[in-house]
Amino acid sequence: QQQVKQSPQSLIVQKGGISIINCAYENTAFDYFPWYQQFPGKGPALLIAIRPDVSEKKEGRFTISFNKSAKQFSLHIMDSQPGDSATYFCAASNGGSQGNLIFGKGTKLSVKP
Amino acid sequence: DAGITQSPRHKVTETGTPVTLRCHQTENHRYMYWYRQDPGHGLRLIHYSYGVKDTDKGEVSDGYSVSRSKTEDFLLTLESATSSQTSVYFCAIGDRTGLSGNTIYFGEGSWLTVV
Numbered sequence: 001q002q003q004v005k006q007s008p009q010s011l012i013v014q015k016g017g018i019s020i021i022n023c024a025y026e027n028t029a030f031d032y033f034p035w036y037q038q039f040p041g042k043g044p045a046l047l048i049a050i051r052p053d054v055s056e057k058k059e060g061r062f063t064i065s066f067n068k069s070a071k072q073f074s075l076h077i078m079d080s081q082p083g084d085s086a087t088y089f090c091a092a093s094n095g096g097s098q099g100n101l102i103f104g105k106g107t108k109l110s111v112k113p
Numbered sequence: 114d115a116g117i118t119q120s121p122r123h124k125v126t127e128t129g130t131p132v133t134l135r136c137h138q139t140e141n142h143r144y145m146y147w148y149r150q151d152p153g154h155g156l157r158l159i160h161y162s163y164g165v166k167d168t169d170k171g172e173v174s175d176g177y178s179v180s181r182s183k184t185e186d187f188l189l190t191l192e193s194a195t196s197s198q199t200s201v202y203f204c205a206i207g208d209r210t211g212l213s214g215n216t217i218y219f220g221e222g223s224w225l226t227v228v
Contacts, residue, residue: 049216
């Protein structure tokens with residue numbers, strides 16, 4: 001019940017295309033869903049996050065779509081650029097004292113010029 | 114960067130030797146975490162701390178111990194390193210306040226190779 005399942009494992013997109021990464025969770029107590037971006041040799045960095053009271057959050061070219069009934073959320077990268085090539089992790093947690101983030105296994109995105 | 118320093122950044126050690134990784138923060142965050150990252154496994158929580166001398170186990174705590182004697186420092190110790198502990202180790206911090214309460218911020222990582 002603590003898992004967060006992320007797909008695909010890897011993704012190749014042409015420059016200017018839309019990148020879509022999906023995550024599914026099981027624990028209905030989860031109430032915080034961040035996405036992290038990691039470049040090679042660096043630590044993961046928070047990209048964008050959403051709470052379940054909204055169905056979508058947009059920051060620049062990055063959008064999180066959230067479907068509470070399906071227990072799924074996804075990251076959309078519009079107009080993908082080669083500089084977006086990185087590994088992306090979804091995560092989920094609840095706000096309680098045991099609210100540590102549970103991470104998906106990551107998606108390696110390559111954006112081809 | 115979020116005011117997190119990990120040391121050493123790279124280390125090669127022999128099987129059976131003890132190893133200590135250090136995480137130092139300048140943000141005065143209450144929570145500190147140690148994760149390991151391995152291909153195909155993503156980020157897995159080893160141990161975390163919710164205050165000075167207050168620690169708890171994560172998903173993959175076997176073979177690891179931690180200590181936190183000061184707010185700013187969180188140490189991860191491998192008592193007797195094994196080849197399966199070859200990994201990249203990330204320290205993270207967070208304070209669990211406000212609307213982004215569960216956000217955590219990662220350090221740059223420590224690459225450990227056990228030969």
